[in-house]
Amino acid sequence: MHGSLMHQGKMYGAWKSAWFVLQPPYLYQFASDKATTPKKVWYVSFAMSERVTLDEIKSEVGSKYLTALETRACSLHILVYTPSQVKVLSAPSEETLGEWLSALTKSVATHTPKLLLAEKEEAAEKLRPLLVAQMYAEVDQYEHMMSLLFTLGLGDEPTQMDPRRSPEIAKAGNLRMLKQSADTQTWESYFFVLLHETLYFFSAAEPTAAGRSANAQSEPPDRARSPAKLAHRNSRTFGNGRSSTDEDAALNFELPWKGCVNVAYATMQLSPPEASNNPCVIQLRTPLRTIYLKAKHELDAEDWLAQLSAAQRGIPLKQRKAKLRKFDVLTDELAVKLEAGSIILAADLLHNPVGLHYAATHCDASGDKLLAPLLSIVLDDDNYRTTTAADQKLARAKALIGKCATLESIAAEVREETKAKIEAVPPVLNDDLFSPFVKFVTSAYEPHVNNFLNSEEFGALRSNLEEKAVIVKHPDETEEVFELSPKTVIGRGVNVSESGGLNLCKDLKVSREHALFAAGKLAVVVRDLGSYRGTHFESGQKILEEVIFPGQTIVVGDTKLTYQLRPPSPSKRKSRSSVFFSKLRPGS
Structure with missing residues (x-):
């Protein structure tokens, strides 16, 4: 035939x-x-x-x-x-x-x-x-x-509203999709909208003259591009829900629809080895086809993958995290208890990244070789629960199961309870899979809390309530001290200064909006904002979003930012000390 x-x-x-x-x-x-x-x-x-x-x-x-x-x-x-x-x-x-x-x-x-x-x-x-x-x-x-x-004035009134105008959108923004012909492969930009279990995509808007002008401000000389390449980069900057101008934002609601994909029956992963080593690439497999999407930067790719995975699993929108979060510094229960002098329990310390850090440091200093490995389970469990991508969640579950299997100090009944959970519900669907281990570790640490409250490490933990700042070491070796606000943007541009951020105009390797320091009463979180060259620790480790501790140095471009604590004014310091010691935990 x-x-x-x-x-x-x-x-x-x-x-x-x-x-x-x-x-x-x-x-x-x-x-x-x-x-x-x-x-x-x-x-x-x-x-x-x-x-x-x-x-x-x-x-x-x-x-x-x-x-x-x-x-x-x-x-x-x-x-x-x-x-x-x-x-x-x-x-x-x-x-x-x-x-x-x-x-x-x-x-x-x-x-x-x-x-x-x-x-x-x-x-x-x-x-x-x-x-x-x-x-x-x-x-x-x-x-x-x-x-x-x-x-266009043709046909009957449609029964379905435009998904771009729905109040229930989980995520929207520009992504590039791989288009393949017989002999070529190209990445084309589209405007994507994730609504319920469907991913819709539309033609993407080209930035207006005003948008291109805004994006072109403060472009580093070492990143000079041809007009064609600059226009392409501007179109990418426009994406991910952040348009350069209101006029640009309106354009995406006027452009035609191109297609949609039901993610309920799809599998997805980040940077599939058979297709790309680029950490910004997402593979979306449906029963009929395989789609490759490229985000602007790693953090945005992680967020898209998290939202797609949550949609596939049917997690309600209100229960999803709009952004990846290591820790919400603005709702810190341990900080509230430290300021008020309330009784501190093991759960308060172990479920707070700063408290867990100093508790683990105390265990290492005291030479407790049995308790220190147990505390790491709490941190691994938190990473497991906040992961939504199926392949990443399964990998973390296997790693944590392997770690728990090597710790003889974990009770046999705890192992059996976790085993029953694994058999009943797949790891990718059960966020509370390792709750028996976490409860066991919390109970095991409770008798050690009093020793910790009388240690130098607890004093170091309490000192994190002081005002926070960074020592800025510029490329020309000059230094300055910059106090951190609840949200401090690090970048290079007029808008950074106007918003109260740290403007590193001398460093041409810094992006317009490079990184964000979110400072709470106790903790500080650093988040990369999709910078061109990335945000790193001084050791070279890349940062997408991390909780940092006093003395650690963050590198943006050629500038070094060392996080330090600044003692408050004498009146504030006296007030905190008097309140704390008057309500200190009995028996500590």
């Missing part, structure tokens, strides 16, 4: 026409019916279609898609399975689809043992609901087309 069909590559791209010839058990692809040499050849090991029948279309689930399914040829998919990949073909009509599917099925039946064929057919029936669900998501495109026609 032979004829013209539409085909699509591994990546999400435009459908293209080609001439196909079936000579069982091989399927040949030619550029046209006049070509003599095939471009590709596949061994057909199985073939199926997610096309639904009229009875299924009329069901309650599919009723609103009736017109769309009857008119859109793109829903006439044939999936050709080969030993190494799945080839997606699209037939122009129901009749053509039936003919090709019949010929492919006959080819498979002729060249496949009956027992193996029965197993494949059984597997196909299990896969079919996923394919149908994905098709329904694709048919959502039809409703958006109807919405676009309505705005």
Whole structure:
């Protein structure tokens, strides 16, 4: 059998026409019916279609898609399975689809043992609901087309509102999608909106003249670009929900819709090794295709991955974290207790990164080799619970299980309770998987709290309540002291100074908005803001978001920022001391 069909590559791209010839058990692809040499050849090991029948279309689930399914040829998919990949073909009509599917099925039946064929057919029936669900998501495109026609004065009023204007958006911003043709690969920018379990994407706006002017301010000489490259970078700066001007922001709501993906049946991971080592690349796999998305910077990629994973797992929007957070410095219960002189428990120390740091330091100083490893479990558990990406969560779960298995001090009943949780619920769905270990560690540390409260380490912990500052060492070796506010932006530009941030205008390697120091009563968190060269510790370790401690040095560009504590005024210091010692924990 032979004829013209539409085909699509591994990546999400435009459908293209080609001439196909079936000579069982091989399927040949030619550029046209006049070509003599095939471009590709596949061994057909199985073939199926997610096309639904009229009875299924009329069901309650599919009723609103009736017109769309009857008119859109793109829903006439044939999936050709080969030993190494799945080839997606699209037939122009129901009749053509039936003919090709019949010929492919006959080819498979002729060249496949009956027992193996029965197993494949059984597997196909299990896969079919996923394919149908994905098709329904694709048919959502039809409703958006109807919405676009309505705005032009054509067609009836659409039943579905524009997702860009929904109040329930989990995340929106510009990402670049990999488009693949026969001989080229390009990254194209789109405006993405994650709403419920669907990721919509639209044409992305080019920055206006005002936006380009704002982005071009303070561009470092060592990063000079051609006009074309500068315009491309400006379009990326516009993305991730931060537009240069209000005029630019409005443009994204006027541009046409391009497609959508249902993430409920998708798997996703960051920087897949087979595709890219770039930490900004996200792989999104659906039953029909694989999509590669590139974010502006690592922190944004992590946030997109977290939001997509949460949407896939059905986590309500109110329960998701809009940004990755190591710790919320503004709602610090331990700081409140230290200031008020309240009784401090083991849980107060171990569930606070600053308290845990000094508690672990005290264990090391006292030579307690059994307790110190247990405290690290609390920190690992916090990293596990705040991870939403399935592959990362599973990797952290395995690492933590391995660590707990090597600690003989953990009670056997605690191990059995955790084992039962693992068997009942997969690790990627259970945030409280290691709660038995954490409760055990907290109980084990409780008798040691009094010793800690009488130690030098507790005095060091309490000193973190003092005012906070950074010693700024500029590239020309000059130094200054800069006091930290609750939110201090580090960067290079007029807007940084106006917002009360630290303007490093002398350092041309610093981005316009490079990093953020969030200072609470007790803790300080450093977050990179998508800078060009990154934010690092003095050791070279890269920082996306980290809690820092007095004496640590942060490097931005060629400038070094050393975090230190500044004693408050005598009146404040007296007030804190008197309050604390008057309410100190009994017996400490």
